[in-house]
Amino acid sequence: xxxxxxxxxxxxxxxxxxxxxxxxxxxxxxxxxxxxxxxxxxxxxxxxxxxxxxxxxxxxxxxxxxxxxxxxxxxxxxxxxxxxxxxxxxxxxxxxxxxxxxxxxxxxxxxxxxxxxxxxxxxxxxxxxxxxxxxxxxxxxxxxxxxxxxxxxxxxxxxxxxxxxxxxxxxxxxxxxxxxxxxxxxxxxxxxxxxxxxxxxxxxxxxxxxxxxxxxxxxxxxxxxxxxxxxxxxxxxxxxxxxxxxxxxxxxxxxxxxxxxxxxxxxxxxxxxxxxxxxxxxxxxxxxxxxxxxxxxxxxxxxxxxxxxxxxxxxxxxxxxxx
Numbered sequence: 001x002x003x004x005x006x007x008x009x010x011x012x013x014x015x016x017x018x019x020x021x022x023x024x025x026x027x028x029x030x031x032x033x034x035x036x037x038x039x040x041x042x043x044x045x046x047x048x049x050x051x052x053x054x055x056x057x058x059x060x061x062x063x064x065x066x067x068x069x070x071x072x073x074x075x076x077x078x079x080x081x082x083x084x085x086x087x088x089x090x091x092x093x094x095x096x097x098x099x100x101x102x103x104x105x106x107x108x109x110x111x112x113x114x115x116x117x118x119x120x121x122x123x124x125x126x127x128x129x130x131x132x133x134x135x136x137x138x139x140x141x142x143x144x145x146x147x148x149x150x151x152x153x154x155x156x157x158x159x160x161x162x163x164x165x166x167x168x169x170x171x172x173x174x175x176x177x178x179x180x181x182x183x184x185x186x187x188x189x190x191x192x193x194x195x196x197x198x199x200x201x202x203x204x205x206x207x208x209x210x211x212x213x214x215x216x217x218x219x220x221x222x223x224x225x226x227x228x229x230x231x232x233x234x235x236x237x238x239x240x241x242x243x244x245x246x247x248x249x250x251x252x253x254x255x256x257x258x259x260x261x262x263x264x265x266x267x268x269x270x271x272x273x274x275x276x277x278x279x280x281x282x283x284x285x286x287x288x289x290x291x292x293x294x295x296x297x298x299x300x301x302x303x304x305x306x307x308x309x310x311x312x313x314x315x316x317x318x319x320x321x322x323x
Contacts, residue, residue: 004156006076013037046144054079057103187218
């Protein structure tokens with residue numbers, strides 16, 4: 001059977017249509033599985049209706065929003081390739097990435113309308129859409145069919161799915177092509193390392209223009225609700241308490257900021273099971289402070305292993321460390 005990541009919403013719309021799929025905290029939207037799947041189907045058909053064909057690239061410029069998630073699943077469903085862009089880059093660098101991948105469409109959040117207007121002067125794309133404003137995104141969905149996109153049963157496995165750009169630390173950022181199967185492989189490793197269960201609630205602190213999207217899709221694949229935020233330490237603690245979040249990924253700086261929030265001890269964080277951390281050096285002092293303050297295990301996202309810390313032993317070593 002062909003593996004198509006775009007069908008994740010279809011599975012859970014059939015099994016639990018009224019269950020929560022995504023809580024978009026910045027916009028206040030709570031999207032159920034049935035609604036998410038319908039919007040994904042409409043978006044896929046709408047993009048195909050613009051004349052896009054299997055293998056065409058679709059660029060996107062947005063913070064973590066439910067519309068960006070819709071684009072991932074819709075492109076997967078239609079056989080298109082999503083190119084999410086780093087919104088922190090300047091317009092010249094964005095233009096270079098667009099010219100490199102040659103997408104046929106760019107879809108932006110309304111807050112990037114000025115950047116989109118500037119890009120239109122230097123990039124020749126067939127279609128320009130915007131959501132969160134009057135840029136035609138919702139009109140495209142409303143006019144499109146809610147039927148299953150034609151040919152979706154033949155898309156998946158080793159077909160291209162999305163392009164994530166490297167950090168560019170040793171040169172210019174380069175596009176890395178991921179397939180449905182490569183995204184699945186990353187998800188399998190995460191499932192084992194984080195012991196994911198259907199009752200989990202995942203807080204998305206990383207940006208979906210990079211590899212955290214694989215973590216997000218994997219939790220959704222298990223039917224777990226995804227909570228989207230624009231990270232701020234105090235808000236993250238409040239959301240963990242309110243949404244009963246059980247897992248999130250944080251870098252050292254994020255954990256330090258959260259621990260430094262005044263009144264940290266007043267937040268009810270008992271729902272947490274795992275915090276995965278990585279992206280930079282994690283001093284032992286920070287690991288100790290996190291273990292003493294957060295009521296859960298820590299999972300180190302290392303290059304070739306995942307170390308799970310559960311506490312500090314009588315020998316002074318962190319549980320999970322080697323002597």
